[in-house]
Amino acid sequence: MRLPDMPLHDPFIVADQATRTYYLYTSNESSVSGVDGTGTMVYRSHDLRDWTSPVVVFRAAGQSGIWATDGGWAPEVHELGGRYYLFTTLHNEARPLPVPPADQWGTPFQLRNYMRGTITAVSDSLLGPFTAVDPARPTPPENLMTLDGTLHVDPSGQPWMVYAHEWLQTIDGTMEAIRLAPDLSGTVGDPVFLFKGSDAFWLGEQIPAGVPNQLPPYITDGPQLYNTPDGSLLMLWSTYEKNAVGKDGTVSGGYVQTCAVSESGEITGPWRQHRPLVREDSGHGMLFHTFDDRLMMVLHRPFENARGKLYDMQLVGHELRVLRQRTDLDGGG
Template structure:
């Protein structure tokens, strides 16, 4: 399983590296249909200040649209510090946009491939962490804030997302990567009031092995998969706190959901027994359209001519009751 997973990481990198460069000016395209965009981990901000949808994801670029049909991009919006731990040209994964207290925040995973922090078995682990940039505008540019680091330098972390819990404090929820701990975890860390840094240490929410639906086969032994990926938080209509997150069923990318019994990030988190999206769809998030309709943004995950192809998709959702229910594809 480890060799297979490392091969998958290599394939992902081979397909995505051209999009990571902040120094390489992308070719701007207009009126691009959503299903023609290649993008992993799509995150859509419906910005009411500009009546515009902004979509980010892995690669660090931005797309924008007025109607979810025709998109313009890709645009370079992340401006990192070349003297920081990220280095001159970091890889950027799973970028998210969050509006909070009059500003816009860019939560993303940054990787400095020139720095190796650990070796666990066959896994050579690069310097990778979730981090936050800021802008006064949804369209950016997004720039660093005060703190040089949000999470420990000796731990590979990824897919940071944002949530304000019932205590009124802001938090980053992120994955501590399985490559090092061999059983990926979902964790939280408190953020400063202006999100410019973190407070204290991370706290465990649940482990990959808690999943009843994920699977892997290691030396003929079947058990839960070790990957935690793509958290996103939401409240149901009854006030129940939920989290969608993604793992694998053997070689099939799959998304499930968990609910907090306490209604807070501290849980305990109870995993639903079955996935909530079709096979080969995952890394979802929820957003409300400018017309008031709730949708889920996900990416599909398939092989084509020896390459891994990922495209964003929109699905209808309903969580007005006690649970999140995923419906049919949404065609704007």
């Protein structure tokens, strides 16, 4: 299989040096994997061009006592202490959460909030099967509507989960972090606010003159943390850029891949926003190193019927740059 033929939303690549194999995780698509239900599947490749048919490594319905069996978004796999940890977002519409007042922002959103959050599952193999660490609840506080949890281990060895707090509950979506136990079995302390979606200064720049550019909601999505050689901490994240106004005055925009930098190197920041790396309805990217030590980014495009796109990247200090899209690998588009 090749990337143009592979359904691929929220891609995450693990480059396994021991086997010199790239593992590409995404949400289960039963039409491709042959396995029904919410879960995670993985494609494998030795060259980023030709990929095996996917194998399902996690099924939500197969977890005893699991709190949710819908979603299966944004799977990531991280090695820690010789074991592999899967993060993926589930939700349960039968367990409602409070909805913010519609007049809080002067915006008549019809919001419906329910339990959504990232779970942690563990395996001794990159091919699973992964078993939920705590099937009774998501890892972030269950009263928060969250998604897209990712792992960050700070210089002291403290693991954190960084996640997006949904605009559906906050209107101005945020990025937050919470400390994890050393074995990722639970959380320690309260969430820490990192930044909010509206901090991206460029969000409304393309809206025509005379139209207010501070229009909620502001979406935070798809964080991934990366330590730069100069000691800074980089976060890839995605949002929706507001760049068009319809005849009814509605502001719309496209999905974009952007980034922020904590020059202190601390997860607590302060975080400085950078301009988007890739537009064109692209996002939820992550950085990885190839086996010949090139820095690359994978993301999906378009948002609907997504496919994986690959880019050669460059770091100059803590400034991340796109060198070129690898159309020889991803088929272009």
